Amino acid sequence: MNKLAVIAIAILLICGAALWFLGANGLNDYVKAQIETLGSEATEQKVTVNNVDFKLTKGMAAINGLAISNPTKYQQKNAFTLGKIALDIDIASLAKDPIVIENFTINDAKAFVEFTKSGSANFKEIIDAINKKLPKNSTSKADEQQAEPKVSVNKLVLSGIGLTLDLRQLGYKEYQENLPEINLGAIGGKSGLPVSQLGIEISKKILDSVWHKAKKVQGDKLKEKAKQKIKEEAKKLEDKYKDKAKKKLGSLLDKFKG
Numbered sequence: 149m150n151k152l153a154v155i156a157i158a159i160l161l162i163c164g165a166a167l168w169f170l171g172a173n174g175l176n177d178y179v180k181a182q183i184e185t186l187g188s189e190a191t192e193q194k195v196t197v198n199n200v201d202f203k204l205t206k207g208m209a210a211i212n213g214l215a216i217s218n219p220t221k222y223q224q225k226n227a228f229t230l231g232k233i234a235l236d237i238d239i240a241s242l243a244k245d246p247i248v249i250e251n252f253t254i255n256d257a258k259a260f261v262e263f264t265k266s267g268s269a270n271f272k273e274i275i276d277a278i279n280k281k282l283p284k285n286s287t288s289k290a291d292e293q294q295a296e297p298k299v300s301v302n303k304l305v306l307s308g309i310g311l312t313l314d315l316r317q318l319g320y321k322e323y324q325e326n327l328p329e330i331n332l333g334a335i336g337g338k339s340g341l342p343v344s345q346l347g348i349e350i351s352k353k354i355l356d357s358v359w360h361k362a363k364k365v366q367g368d369k370l371k372e373k374a375k376q377k378i379k380e381e382a383k384k385l386e387d388k389y390k391d392k393a394k395k396k397l398g399s400l401l402d403k404f405k406g
Contacts, residue, residue, distance in 0.1 A: 176200040183211065190351055192277040193217045193227065204242075209235040222270045223314065224260040228355070231256025231308070246298035246340025254306045254354070261362040262314040271359045278355065281348050298340030304332040306354060313365055320373060325365050330357050 180200045187195030198213025211233040218227045232255045238248040263269045309327040316322060332353050336346055 175202055175204075179211075183214070186347060187214075187216070187351075190278055190281050190348055191216055191274050193219065193274060204237070205239075207237040207239040209237065211235075216274065218260070218262075218270050219273050221264070222262045224262060224270075224312070226258075227260055227270045227274060228358070229258045230254050231258075246300045246336065246338075248340075249299060249301045250303065252301050252304045252350070256308045256310075257306055257358075258310045258312070259358045259362065260312045260314070261359070261366075263318055263366070265317045271355060271362065275352065275355050275359060278348060278352050282352070283345065296342035298336070299343055299346050300334070300336035300338065300340040301346070301350070302334050304335055304350065304353065306330040306332065306357065309358065309361075311358070311362060311365065313362055313369070315366065315369065320369065323365065323369055327358075327361050330361070332357060 176199065179202060180197045183197050183200070184195050194217040196213075196215050196217075197211060201210045201212070203209065212231070214230040214233060215226045216228045218224050234251070234253045234255070235249055236251040236253075238250050241248040259271070261269060261271050307329040309330070311323075311325040311327050313323040313325065335341070335349055335353065340346070341349060
């Protein structure tokens with residue numbers, strides 16, 4: 149995720165022309181290592197990647213099997229897994245500033261959102277960690293970021309999202325939902341963002357969007373449960389009064405019979 153940008157670019161420009169002469173395996177291994185390192189730093193959780201496949205001469209790249217582990221106090225092994233991340237790079241922009249990623253598409257994403265009795269949630273903790281990495285003062289970072297290559301993403305799309313919402317510690321159950329495609333639009337604008345900042349912005353946008361969807365699903369489930377409970381209580385009262393009415397009616401009938 150955040151490494152995508154930090155990589156697709158950091159790799160392209162930091163390595164410069166030499167990049168084009170690297171063997172495919174060497175480049176892919178390097179990108180994989182960078183994603184795992186930078187991703188772990190940004191999220192404060194272990195980030196792993198199955199494999200990376202860059203085809204720079206075709207303006208294509210794929211990152212497969214990216215996973216963000218869960219904070220230790222949560223049940224699931226991972227908080228978020230991304231089946232495939234595909235980059236469609238504007239080849240002509242590689243020699244320009246900013247570099248342009250036409251499409252940044254994430255497929256087969258699985259989010260595991262867990263809530264605890266105390267009200268904390270794994271996604272919230274990871275998002276808070278990422279927020280700490282966002283620059284507090286853009287001017288103080290100006291000199292530091294001036295030498296960094298800039299990148300602009302025209303379209304960021306998250307599709308095929310499977311959400312597991314675990315509310316068991318709140319007295320409910322675990323729910324499974326399929327979320328609709330999320331189009332997060334463009335990032336970086338025409339001038340682009342320094343790769344270190346862009347990577348964090350992309351990560352935050354992706355996790356924020358899933359978190360907001362999960363919170364909505366949580367609210368809907370709690371409302372459904374509350375409505376169901378109200379119906380059950382109303383039915384109990386109805387049955388209770390019906391029973392009392394029957395007994396009273398029976399008593400009156402007995403008097404008439406007597």
